[in-house]
Amino acid sequence: MAAGAASGGSATTDTYKEARTWLLLPAWVTLCILILAPVLMMLVYSFLTKEFRGGVIWEFSLAAYDQFFFDRGLFGDDPPKIEWTYIAIFWRSIWQAGAATLLSLVIGFPTAYFIATRAENMRPVWVFLITIPYWVNLLIRTVSMKFLLRDQGPLNDFLINIGLIDSPLHIVNTNFAVQLGLFYSYLPFMVLPIYAAVERYNFNLSEAAADLYASKWTTLRRILLPAVKPGVIAGCILVFVPSMGSFLAPDLLGGAKNFMIGSLIEEQFKGNAGNWPFGAAASMILLTMVLIILMIFARQQAKAEKSGG
Amino acid sequence: MKSFMKNSAAAMALIIGANAAAAEGNLVLYHWFEYIPQDLIEKFTAETGINVTMDTFDSNEAMLASLKAGGIGTYDVSVPGDYMVSIMAGEGMLDTIADGELKNKGNIASEWADPSFDPGRKHSIPYQWGSTSFAVNRDVYSGDIQTTDILFNPPAELQGRINMLDSQGEVMAMAALHVGIPQCSNDREQLKALNAMLIEAKAHWASFNSDTAKEVLVSGDAAVGQIYDGFSAKAREEGANVEYAYPTQGYIAWMDNVVLLKDAPNRDSALKFMDFLLEPENIAAVTNYARYNAGVNGVEEFLDPELATQPEKNPHDKVGPGVFIEVCSQEVQAVYDQIWTNVKK
Incomplete structure (x- = not known):
């Protein structure tokens, strides 16, 4: 992606050569102050000694990472075993975020396709409609979701009234509720990139495929999907990554019963534990994991582009 | 620059x-x-x-x-x-x-x-x-509620319908009263018992939430809620048929x-x-x-x-002691944190 941007910009390099440093300054400042500095601070904090009741002592320590990977029993003096607790929490987060991403894709792809195939002047209206609920604060939307799903809520009332079920479905405080919440929180991040990709797609190709006796399913699978794949991947990343670190949905819809990474980290700063280095270490491990996942995605995409082109 | x-x-x-x-x-x-x-x-x-x-x-x-x-x-x-x-x-x-x-x-x-x-x-x-203990929806359960068993060893009708405060201090202090050990005890057997009891009790809990502790009782989402006395009174005034308990094992004063x-x-x-x-x-x-x-x-x-006549302010005569939450030593707090992670993992 970076290489593409650089080569695309080469034609204009000369025009702005003089002012280049100055024009790039805002980008660099933003990058350093808003992205690099906080991450570096987190990295440093994760290697410091924890202070009782929050805060850090400026002494090097590996205790945070040790706590993450080794189980030393309730009192901290058993011989170390592999600690599965936090790995399980990470695994749960990946699973929940993955399910939410899949759900977003299944609903988001047809939605994006629908919008992209409307008359050109109507498309902005549909995009606009998709974004309207997202003008409301995430917290409010998550709480509202809980009200809709609860045992005595409108969804269960409706299902009981039409006779589909006899007793209310228990959705709130389950993993499924968390997935629904994450799906709803991040759906536009799936719809918009796919929409952008499908809109650029040349529908003549589908027609050509049909002329050559490809079924609709084959056309979708072999012609449309490969063409809009970058949009789909971007959408999946944009939903998956924030879902992994989210803590509102697990707290409010999942009943805060099972930590996800986000709530585990939150607890280190806001809860009784007050273990800032451990919170920072867990954040660093999360960041590393996301980075690895993104790199795998990018690799595969590059490979696919090479073999495709 | x-x-x-x-x-x-x-x-x-x-x-x-x-x-x-x-x-x-x-x-x-x-x-x-x-x-x-x-x-x-x-x-x-x-x-x-x-x-x-x-x-x-x-x-x-x-x-x-x-x-x-x-x-x-x-x-x-x-x-x-x-x-x-x-x-x-x-x-x-x-x-x-x-x-x-x-x-x-x-x-x-x-x-x-x-x-x-x-x-x-x-x-x-x-x-x-005031005090912190718990409130029970009387439409759901009509038995004796003056015991911490309601939270930690609940009868079948109440299992899976309990909201706990999402606050380590309040949950641990109440749990210590239930197990019958002093708060912030550094006795290993007692701490192990506390850990085991909480992990077992958690299976019966629906959620941890402090700021909606009242709402879940009013809406009926929870039949039991660990709650402050005034919040319980407000839930009752807002139409929930809840009774605030003063367990014989004791309750939290604050x-x-x-x-x-x-x-x-x-x-x-x-x-x-x-x-x-x-x-x-x-x-x-x-x-x-x-x-x-x-x-x-x-x-x-x-x-x-x-x-003056509010039931939440007038304990019955068999009520246990009201205890303030104690500040644990750093060593015991580390174990409490570990137990809390075990409960919420």
């Missing part, structure tokens, strides 16, 4: 300076959610001309964390619970109120004038006191206090606000709103007469 830094530093200083100038006649309050009537804040502003800005928190620990992470110097007063007052004083986060600075200090009721968590009331004044924070940007306003809350009429308005108890003399004539 260097000149940019200089310029932005100058701009920053200007902004900060401007704020400080405008801050005369302001008060920045860091308070629990749903704990002070808006009318009372307006009354304070009308009487003194001081504008009040309020941020809220939902647990003592969350407040401590946010003050530690840079909130000191932003807020003037906060409202920590009893044990948190001693923690904050120990951390040097509280300013000292000199003798004679509060003209209404004499109004503090004698039993709250010299509490163990703030001897001589050097940093704090009473706000409200007192919230208004403290003067270190480096308060509006120290004078803060003292005026504390004096204001020591006027019986004003603190009685809080009590009428929050349904707890004031720690100030002379409030009786201003109180809602219903409060």
Whole structure:
């Protein structure tokens, strides 16, 4: 992606050569102050000694990472075993975020396709409609979701009234509720990139495929999907990554019963534990994991582009 | 780059300076959610001309964390619970109120004038006191509720329908009462028993939530909720058929206090606000709103007469002791944190 941007910009390099440093300054400042500095601070904090009741002592320590990977029993003096607790929490987060991403894709792809195939002047209206609920604060939307799903809520009332079920479905405080919440929180991040990709797609190709006796399913699978794949991947990343670190949905819809990474980290700063280095270490491990996942995605995409082109 | 830094530093200083100038006649309050009537804040502003800005928190620990992470110097007063007052004083986060600075200090009721968590009331004044135990929906369960078994070893009707406060202190103190061990015990067998009991009990719990502790009872989402007495009274007044329990094993007693924070940007306003809350009429308005108890003399004539007969304030005669949450040593706290992670993992 970076290489593409650089080569695309080469034609204009000369025009702005003089002012280049100055024009790039805002980008660099933003990058350093808003992205690099906080991450570096987190990295440093994760290697410091924890202070009782929050805060850090400026002494090097590996205790945070040790706590993450080794189980030393309730009192901290058993011989170390592999600690599965936090790995399980990470695994749960990946699973929940993955399910939410899949759900977003299944609903988001047809939605994006629908919008992209409307008359050109109507498309902005549909995009606009998709974004309207997202003008409301995430917290409010998550709480509202809980009200809709609860045992005595409108969804269960409706299902009981039409006779589909006899007793209310228990959705709130389950993993499924968390997935629904994450799906709803991040759906536009799936719809918009796919929409952008499908809109650029040349529908003549589908027609050509049909002329050559490809079924609709084959056309979708072999012609449309490969063409809009970058949009789909971007959408999946944009939903998956924030879902992994989210803590509102697990707290409010999942009943805060099972930590996800986000709530585990939150607890280190806001809860009784007050273990800032451990919170920072867990954040660093999360960041590393996301980075690895993104790199795998990018690799595969590059490979696919090479073999495709 | 260097000149940019200089310029932005100058701009920053200007902004900060401007704020400080405008801050005369302001008060920045860091308070629990749903704990002070808006009318009372307006009354304070009308009487003194001081504008009040309020941020809220939902647990003592969350407040401590946010003050530690840079909130000191932003807020003037906060409202920590009893044990948190001693923690904050120990951390040097509280300013000292000199003798004679509060003209209404004499109004503090004698039993709250010299509490163990703030001897001589050097940093704090009473706000409200009450109890924490749990409320049970009587439409769902009609048996005996005066036992901590309701939370930790519930009958079949209540299993899976229990909301706990999302607060380690309150859950652990209640659990210690249930197991019958002292709070902050460092006895390994006792701690193991506490851990095992909580992990087993968790299977019966629906959720952990503090700020919707009342709503889940009113809506019927939970049939049992660990809750503060005044919140339980409000749930009942909002139509839930709930009864507040005073378990024979004991319950949690607490007192919230208004403290003067270190480096308060509006120290004078803060003292005026504390004096204001020591006027019986004003603190009685809080009590009428929050349904707890004031720690100030002379409030009786201003109180809602219903409060005196409120069932949540009148324990039965077999009630266990009311215990304040204790501050554990660092070693025991580390084990408590481990247990809490085991419960919530």
